[in-house]
Each structure stands twice: as structure tokens, then as C-alpha cells.
Amino acid sequence: MSNRPLSGRRRVALVLSALLGGTALVAVPLSTPAAAAGGLAVQYRTSASGATADQSEPWFKVRNTGSTAVQLSQVKIRYYFKADSASATYRFACSWAVKGCANVTGTFGTLAHPTGTADRYLEIGFTSTAGSLVPGADTGDMQLRFYQSSWQPLNQADDYSFNGAQTSYADWNKVTAQLAGATVWGTAPAGNDPTDPTDPTDPTDPPGGGQALFDDFSYSSYTDPAISAHGWNVRSNSGGPGVPGAAWDPSKVTFPTVSGNKVMNLETSTAGTGESTRQTEVLTKSMKFKNGTYAARVKFADAPKSGPDGDHLVQTFFTINDLKAPMADDYAEYDFEYLPNGGWGETGNILYTTSWETYNPDPWQAVNQHTESRQSYAGWHDLVLTIDNSSIKYYVDGQLFGTHDAQYLPERPMSINFNQWLIDLAGQTSTTARAYDEQVDYVLHVKDQVLTPAQVAAKVTAYRGAGTAFVDEVPSS
Numbered sequence: 418m419s420n421r422p423l424s425g426r427r428r429v430a431l432v433l434s435a436l437l438g439g440t441a442l443v444a445v446p447l448s449t450p451a452a453a454a455g456g457l458a459v460q461y462r463t464s465a466s467g468a469t470a471d472q473s474e475p476w477f478k479v480r481n482t483g484s485t486a487v488q489l490s491q492v493k494i495r496y497y498f499k500a501d502s503a504s505a506t507y508r509f510a511c512s513w514a515v516k517g518c519a520n521v522t523g524t525f526g527t528l529a530h531p532t533g534t535a536d537r538y539l540e541i542g543f544t545s546t547a548g549s550l551v552p553g554a555d556t557g558d559m560q561l562r563f564y565q566s567s568w569q570p571l572n573q574a575d576d577y578s579f580n581g582a583q584t585s586y587a588d589w590n591k592v593t594a595q596l597a598g599a600t601v602w603g604t605a606p607a608g609n610d611p612t613d614p615t616d617p618t619d620p621t622d623p624p625g626g627g628q629a630l631f632d633d634f635s636y637s638s639y640t641d642p643a644i645s646a647h648g649w650n651v652r653s654n655s656g657g658p659g660v661p662g663a664a665w666d667p668s669k670v671t672f673p674t675v676s677g678n679k680v681m682n683l684e685t686s687t688a689g690t691g692e693s694t695r696q697t698e699v700l701t702k703s704m705k706f707k708n709g710t711y712a713a714r715v716k717f718a719d720a721p722k723s724g725p726d727g728d729h730l731v732q733t734f735f736t737i738n739d740l741k742a743p744m745a746d747d748y749a750e751y752d753f754e755y756l757p758n759g760g761w762g763e764t765g766n767i768l769y770t771t772s773w774e775t776y777n778p779d780p781w782q783a784v785n786q787h788t789e790s791r792q793s794y795a796g797w798h799d800l801v802l803t804i805d806n807s808s809i810k811y812y813v814d815g816q817l818f819g820t821h822d823a824q825y826l827p828e829r830p831m832s833i834n835f836n837q838w839l840i841d842l843a844g845q846t847s848t849t850a851r852a853y854d855e856q857v858d859y860v861l862h863v864k865d866q867v868l869t870p871a872q873v874a875a876k877v878t879a880y881r882g883a884g885t886a887f888v889d890e891v892p893s894s
């Protein structure tokens with residue numbers, strides 16, 4: 418939403434939407450996009466082949482057998498073993514790795530369902546600096562080891578994943594590999610699959626693979642170089658939307674910790690004049706997002722954190738591209754917009770979801786479809802938008818909020834944006850300073866996959882379980 422008049426846009430849109438509704442445009446369901454193929458293969462060898470050993474030495478190579486690049490930070494390997502005693506503790510070490518030992522992590526876990534040959538596992542992971550594997554590439558040698566903290570010998574003969582006869586690299590399916598939380602290689606000890614993406618009884622299992630953007634907004638400040646490195650622009654350039662004379666102030670974007678979790682805070686403030694108004698926006702630098710699932714956990718506010726209430730504020734999560742000409746068909750925009758104090762002719766709080774075909778800036782003319790709900794949405798909300806080849810769906814807190822028609826589907830990729838701004842200064846005419854916060858916990862996009870809200874939640878949980886605060890596998894368009 419940039420550089421265009423917004424006053425009255427909803428009213429006009431309603432009329433046009435009604436007109437379009439009478440023209441019998443037919444939604445044409447196209448073929449469903451193929452699920453992005455993600456696959457891994459794990460080769461194993463041991464360099465400590467004895468039934469007992471001072472340390473176990475499982476060495477690995479991981480190969481990308483899929484058709485798209487894999488970020489190693491999304492890969493986990495589990496080696497299953499039976500502990501030498503219930504109280505035994507173990508330490509991990511990396512002797513040498515082509516990818517660099519500093520980029521390889523090892524942690525130990527306890528199985529929920531112990532078997533005769535496994536009650537613990539060593540989980541190998543990678544840092545975000547480990548890089549990625551193009552299709553067909555492998556990690557090269559990873560010479561790993563683990564040992565009892567007491568340095569007592571360990572018994573390998575009873576370990577599920579151990580094979581003393583395999584002293585040169587070969588595929589080994591008694592270790593498992595997970596990609597973005599989905600098990601894509603190997604067989605875990607019975608009852609201990611890290612995940613089972615094919616289990617039809619669990620509706621929260623996300624589909625395997627899929628190229629995703631996930632960001633938990635774990636940054637230090639708006640000047641943190643990781644923000645730009647991760648593809649975000651904290652807006653400073655002037656222009657619409659908002660009140661004339663307002664500035665977009667990057668210093669008003671902060672990253673506080675809320676309940677132990679970093680969030681992005683967009684602060685918008687005013688003292689009743691355009692010149693005193695500070696608005697905030699954070700957007701992806703790249704327009705590379707089209708079909709698939711978009712999700713964010715957003716905290717809307719009904720009241721300012723200081724000063725008098727009543728401003729015509731807009732708190733948002735949206736995707737958008739650029740209007741190349743008035744009424745150009747290939748424009749696209751999909752919005753969640755919360756107005757805590759009304760505006761656009763509304764007198765109270767209202768949440769809009771709006772899907773845009775196109776518009777004409779002058780004279781103002783909009784072609785869109787929207788769904789609205791007149792109630793308070795103060796507090797945290799899970800917002801999900803899905804776009805496939807037949808419809809656009811908006812969910813709030815797991816409930817379907819609106820379904821929009823195929824004629825509003827995007828023709829071109831878009832950016833992902835969050836902003837908070839003032840429609841006008843008519844809601845509160847005081848010149849006393851006031852400031853409002855919108856907060857964002859995370860954002861997720863999965864390209865070409867329509868996820869349910871439960872699958873979105875499971876995927877976010879999987880990223881956090883893997884210690885992943887940021888990943889971007891979505892190719893440039």
C-alpha cells in the first residue's frame with residue numbers, strides 16, 4: 418500500500434465488487450501445484466567398529482536427493498543407541514567435517530518409547546552458516562564421535578544404529594533424517610519416529626518438503642545487519658499511505674523480548690499534525706511470493722500505550738506488488754487490516770481482509786473483494802492467508818474468516834509487509850502526543866503449499882524445536 422489515496426476505498430470497492438459479481442466471471446480451477454520434492458539420503462560408516470569402544474564414531478555424509486536446494490539448518494540426523502546405564506551422560510565431538518565442525522551441532526535426547534536397542538539418540542544438526550546443498554550435492558565427510566562423560570567404555574553391540582561391519586560409507590537406513598521437521602530418510606526404533614508426515618490420524622502434520630520463509634524476528638535492533646541480510650527493508654522513504662507529512666521512522670521498529678520470545682514491535686505516534694506523525698513499515702526487499710501459505714502471529718492494540726486514544730489507526734499484515742499502470746490486471750494485494758478506532762467511514766473497531774485485482778489511483782477506482790468483522794481484535798492473533806489456483810482464504814485464530822474468488826488471484830509475485838499507520842487525524846484532534854504498538858511474533862511462507870492453520874502451528878513448533886529462528890528457501894522469481 419504505497420502512494421495511493423485510501424479515503425473511501427472500501428465503499429467504492431463494495432460497489433465494484435457487487436458489479437463484478439453480476440458479470441458471471443467463472444473461476445477456472447487449474448491443476449494443483451505439485452508438492453515441492455524434498456529428499457535426503459544418509460551414508461554412514463564407523464571408525465570404531467568394536468563391540469565396546471572408548472568412544473562411538475558414527476561418521477556421516479548427507480546427500481540432497483530432491484529437486485530443490487536444501488538449507489542445512491533444516492536438516493537433522495538421529496543416531497539411536499542404548500545407554501550404558503540409566504544415569505549415563507554423553508558428550509559429542511566433531512573431529513573433522515568438510516562443512517566445518519563449527520557448523521555441525523550434536524545434542525542428545527531420550528526416546529519416549531525405549532526399546533531393547535535404543536533409549537537415547539544423538540541428534541546432528543547444522544547452524545545457519547553451514548549453507549545449503551543443491552540437488553545431488555552432499556555434505557562430504559563428517560567425522561563425529563561421542564563418549565561417556567565419565568570416559569568409561571561404552572557398549573556399542575546393543576546400539577540400534579551401530580553397524581561394526583560398515584567401515585566404509587554406504588547408505589544406512591537405521592538412522593533418520595528430518596527436513597524441516599518431516600522425516601525423509603530411514604527408520605526409527607519402533608514407536609519413536611521423530612515425525613510421521615503420512616500419519617492420517619494427525620491433522621497437524623505438515624506436508625514434507627516445501628520451500629519456506631520463516632522468521633522469528635530474533636534481532637537486536639533496527640540496525641542489526643541480519644535484518645537486511647535476511648531480506649527485510651525497514652522503511653525510511655516517505656510517501657503513502659498515511660497522513661501527509663508523516664515520516665516512516667525505522668528507529669521506531671524495535672525487538673523486545675515478550676515471555677522469553679523476541680517479537681518485532683512497530684510503533685506509530687503522533688501529536689496531531691502530519692509533521693509530528695511517525696509511521697512504521699517492514700517489508701521484504703524481494704517480490705518473490707505468490708501461491709502458497711502466508712502466516713503471522715500479530716498483536717493488535719485497541720488503545721495507545723501512552724496519550725489520548727481514538728486515532729484512525731491501521732495495523733496490518735499484507736502481501737503486495739507494484740501497480741504498473743492504472744487498472745493493470747497484473748497488480749495483486751492481499752490484506753489483513755485492523756482499525757481499532759474506525760476510519761474509512763467506520764466508527765468502531767473492524768477487521769478487514771481484502772483481495773485486490775487492481776485499482777486506478779485517479780480517479781479512485783478499486784476492484785477488490787473483502788470480508789469484514791466489527792469487533793475488537795485486541796491481543797495476539799494467528800493470521801493465515803492461503804492462495805492456490807482456485808481461491809484465496811483468510812483464517813483468524815484457526816477459523817475461516819473469508820474466502821475470495823479466483824478473479825482476484827495474483828498474476829505476479831509479491832512482497833510480504835507489515836505496517837502501522839494513520840488514515841487521517843480526524844479520530845483524535847488533540848495535539849497531545851500518543852503512541853500505538855503493533856507486534857509480530859513470527860512470519861511464515863510456504864511456497865505452493867496450502868497448509869491448514871494446525872499445520873502452520875506444527876511447522877512453527879518444528880522450527881523452534883530445531884532452534885531455527887530464520888530460514889529462507891524461497892527462490893528468487
Ligand SMILES: [Ca+2]
Pocket residue numbers: 498499500501571572573574575576
Ligand atoms: Ca550401548
Ligand SMILES: [Ca+2]
Pocket residue numbers: 632633634635678679680857858859
Ligand atoms: Ca518471535
Ligand SMILES: [Ca+2]
Pocket residue numbers: 745746747748749773774775825826827828
Ligand atoms: Ca490482479
